[in-house]
Amino acid sequence: MGFFLVLKAEVKRTMIISRRYWFATLTALFVACIMFTVFFYGFFSGIGTGMAGLAIDKALGLIIGIFAFSMVGMFSTGLAGMARSGELEQVYMSPHGLITNFMARSTVSTILSIVTWTVILSFMSASLQRASSNESPSNPQTVQAATVDGATNTTTPPANASTLPSTAGTGKLHADPLPVSVLFLLTYFSMTGFGFMIGGLVLVFKQVGQIAVLLRFAMMAIAWTASDALYNHHIILQALAHTIPVTDAAICLKLVLLKGIGNDVFTHPSFFYLILNVAVWTPIGLAIFKAMENWARGKGTLGAF
Amino acid sequence: MSSAAAVELCDADKIFHTHHFFQKHEETQKRRIYYKKTVHAVNHVTFDIRPGEILGLLGRNGAGKTTMVKMISGLVKPNSGKVIVDGLDVETKRLKVLRKIGVVLEGTRTVIWPLTPMENLSYFGNLRDVKGKILKERSKELLDFIGLTDKMNVEVRKLSRGQKQRLAICIALITDPPVLLLDEPTTGLDVQSSRAIKDKVIEMTRQRGKCVLVTTHDMNTAQELCDRIAIVHEGKLAACKRTEDLLEVFSDQTYHLRLDRVPDLAPLTAIPGVLSAAALNDDEGIGISVQLVADEAQRSSALYAVVASLERAGVVLRAINHAQQNLEDVFLRITNTDTKSGKSS
Missing domain, CATH: 3.30.70 (Alpha-Beta Plaits)
Structure with a gap:
């Protein structure tokens, strides 16, 4: 009950601020849309690959990375900023507790991220496919982009097809509701659990915020490059990658959204690792956050940074 | 200790330890690899506040006033002793206690600047379980009481410091709590704003039977506002008497x-x-x-x-x-x- 009240308050606040500063909101969305499309289209056309699938694969990776980046950011630099401005003390004094408040805040930020990036990704996917279909079929590399989407018109594969990640599809997005919703939910919980752990540490050890910055960039890079080619690497590297919550989430989301494997994702090893991540990170994160919250009260650092 | 007290601090004690690496020691001025500093912020303090009473906590900077407020509001955990609010122990029933207190911490940090006063009250009301019609009515009533009705739809960032401070008091009162904690409510305000806040606090205490704790180092504010004054010095309670008795002691x-x-x-x-x-x-x-x-x-x-x-x-x-x-x-x-x-x- 408390969670929904806080959620309602947060949604209302976010909506009011977005509406009040509508120009900033629209500009940010517009700039992100244009930048993404121009960057990816320009980049992949420029190097001559002309592969919409690869472009969308990388864009989705980047978006998942940005989500992880902002989620960990909310629990590290965001939390530090709240401590500095006094907002953290106010939130702490709400009778629903800090954990409920942060769950609601992260939910709102996730929903916003999903809405924003879905718009951007759809826009980008549509423009890349339109651009690809307008290209002349005389260039075999552009044929790939233009025809694979048609599924039956297979022509000579391009010379560099082997460089495509196994998660890359045709550039078309497959929004299967069930697997996509399950994956989003699991990604949210694994990221929130991980975020709570970082946030708890930031409550007491303020310098953790600096390490979290590195971690955020690392997560973004992992999400950008993640594919099931990971399973070809050394077992230790695999184990390390699986402990980071964003790796398997990115692999699964790419397989569903880009490859369109649908419900088959539920039998993919990365899906099990993702569940394991949720099962491990959520209780660990919450336990660490609770313990650190108590410690921070003892040290009197809730309102200080 | 009175059983009818709204707030009780029973032998509350708080020691802060800070750890310093590669810094100059405050006393010796010599750089050390590591040293630990201990501050006895609250030293076995006992006092209570009764319903309908304004207690002033008076002390220099760093005397321990804000730590006491934070202990009552559950933001700081005491090393020993108990803090009781309306019969509930803050340590074991913190979330319930938070429904019974309204806190205005130092400065104007309580309010959200991009929102209007009405939206702020709606936001904090929702955070604190006040909903629907009750929330709307109470928000309007509070803004009217504090004299901000004409500013209810103006963004907070456009308000003066005194108006922000008055809004912070409204936010603290949105749950209609029996206990109000005000940490330096008139610091940095002009005479009129300061006067307005003092009048409202007195009115609230007398008319609505609230129990108010005010920390300040403004002697005039304390003398005009408080029924009782507790003087805090280096974490200890140096005196706690009715204002007139305190003045009488040395007269x-x-x-x-x-x-x-x-x-x-x-x-x-x-x-x-x-x-x-x-x-x-x-x-x-x-x-x-x-x-x-x-x-x-x-x-x-x-x-x-x-x-x-x-x-x-x-x-x-x-x-x-x-x-x-x-x-x-x-x-x-x-x-x-x-x-x-x-x-x-």
Whole structure:
């Protein structure tokens, strides 16, 4: 009950601020849309690959990375900023507790991220496919982009097809509701659990915020490059990658959204690792956050940074 | 300790430890690889606040006032002792306690600047379980009470500091809590804003029966506003009395003697029962101010002895007045005495 009240308050606040500063909101969305499309289209056309699938694969990776980046950011630099401005003390004094408040805040930020990036990704996917279909079929590399989407018109594969990640599809997005919703939910919980752990540490050890910055960039890079080619690497590297919550989430989301494997994702090893991540990170994160919250009260650092 | 108290601090104690790496030591000024600093912020403090009462916590910067407020609001955990609000232990029933208190921390950090006062009240009301019609009605009533109705749809960032502070009080009152904690509510405000806040706090306490704790180092605010004053010095409670009793304590002991000239003060300070003697030179003329001991019999003998000594020195005595103390004098004397003796009075 408390969670929904806080959620309602947060949604209302976010909506009011977005509406009040509508120009900033629209500009940010517009700039992100244009930048993404121009960057990816320009980049992949420029190097001559002309592969919409690869472009969308990388864009989705980047978006998942940005989500992880902002989620960990909310629990590290965001939390530090709240401590500095006094907002953290106010939130702490709400009778629903800090954990409920942060769950609601992260939910709102996730929903916003999903809405924003879905718009951007759809826009980008549509423009890349339109651009690809307008290209002349005389260039075999552009044929790939233009025809694979048609599924039956297979022509000579391009010379560099082997460089495509196994998660890359045709550039078309497959929004299967069930697997996509399950994956989003699991990604949210694994990221929130991980975020709570970082946030708890930031409550007491303020310098953790600096390490979290590195971690955020690392997560973004992992999400950008993640594919099931990971399973070809050394077992230790695999184990390390699986402990980071964003790796398997990115692999699964790419397989569903880009490859369109649908419900088959539920039998993919990365899906099990993702569940394991949720099962491990959520209780660990919450336990660490609770313990650190108590410690921070003892040290009197809730309102200080 | 009264069982009817709305807030009770029972032997509350708080020690903060800070760890410093590669920094200059504050005392020796030598750089150290590591040193630990210990601050006894609240030193076994006991006091209570009753419903319908305004208690002022008075002290210098760093005396421990804000730590006490934070202990009551559950933001800081005491090392030992108990904090009870409306019969509930803050440590074990913190979330329930938070429904019974409204807190305004120092500055205007409570409010969200991009929102209007009405939206702020709606946001914080939702955070604190106040919903729907009750929330709307209470928000309007509070804004009307605090005098912000005409600003209810203006973004907070466009309001003056005094208006922000008044809004912060409204936010603290949105749950209609029986206990209100105000940490330096008038700091940095102009006379009018400060006056308005004081009036509202008094009105709220008298009309609505709230129990209010105010921390301040503004003596006028404390003297005008508070029913009782607790003076905090270096984490200890140096005094906790009704405001008039506190003023009375030292009024009894200081006398102004108006003379034709200022005599040698050394023989006067040697008289048993005389704590100090100082020259006076103000609008009422020249003379001396003598501070005597608290014990009435000793004080009387000392006063006779002072007059006799002045007569022997050939000084003309024109008048003897009982000195009127203000809170600032009392505060300075309590904290100075305390510093010298190292004890709480």
